[in-house]
Amino acid sequence: MLRRIIGAALATACAAGLTVASSSTPASAAGSCTLTAPSRVSIWKPYQAITLKASGACTTGGSAAWELVHPTYGLENIAYFDGTSTDTWDLYDWDDIGKQTWRPAGAYDSAYNSLTQNSPVSDIRYYGAAWISTSRSSSVVTLNGTSLVYSPDTGGFVRRPYAVGVFQYREIGSTVWRNLKQVTTNSNGVVTLRYTYAPTRDYRFATYSTSTVWDVGSATSRR
Incomplete structure (x- = not known):
């Protein structure tokens, strides 16, 4: 629960930061930012560090965020890329299982142009x-x-x-x-x-x- 609260706070902070940045320069369509996340995820030990990857203009001086959302329990985690192409998904065995969607939470290039984002699905089950x-x-x-x-x-x-x-x-x-x-x-x-x-x-x-x-x-x- 604490991790989710922290994640929600981070998501809000990230979104706020991206909004401020975009307000300084008019947003325009400038491409896309793509998240690559595993579609089939197995819980087989107490903790796993899963590497998430982003590609597109958001990784070269830009930024992007995705929220992992469970259809019943809501926000589970957040992936944030600040000029980087990788982030770590901390998966614990007490996390909720089931199909969960990485929902776009904002993506921008180095000139603060808005980027489109994908919405991959990770299906989490026990091994x-x-x-x-x-x-x-x-x-x-x-x-x-x-x-x-x-x-x-x-x-x-x-x-x-x-x-x-x-x-x-x-x-x-x-x-x-x-x-x-x-x-x-x-x-x-x-x-x-x-x-x-x-x-x-x-x-x-x-x-x-x-x-x-x-x-x-x-x-x-x-x-």
Whole structure:
């Protein structure tokens, strides 16, 4: 909350500073300033320093700002470039997740001409993880899948119950993965599948994306 309050204050200050600057010289269309931000963001540890990049006339003696806005909770962060092309997005595991938009908050070139800005979207979700273990008894293959997810409460990964996923197989020598069976993990985040198949195959376990967790695939196990 404190970071958001500070961010809001900075945003106001930046906007005020840009307004004063623009009032000294008539504004005119002079190009654009573009923010490059990751579209898919995974929370997998307590803190991450994510590099944001700006390009255009705002980076050579000008300035630009974007506000990261959550559709429900409002202002989350701010990116500010004062004659620079990079800024650091401080992402914490307690930050709100979901699709958030970097809204333009003013951009100017070195002559204080107003610049157009883009509005990229960053989709923030928790990082999922998946494990697979396999065994064989004659022609019966046993596949064990485990689903995990990052938890901000523990600062690490925990078992993910009732995760929907799929066991996949790949024939030896092939690069194509095919679905074997869609499954759901139990209350402990584990699921087991047994089936009869004599030839050797590669197997993996994957879980699907949800509104809060990104999709992920396990390593490969040959059996």
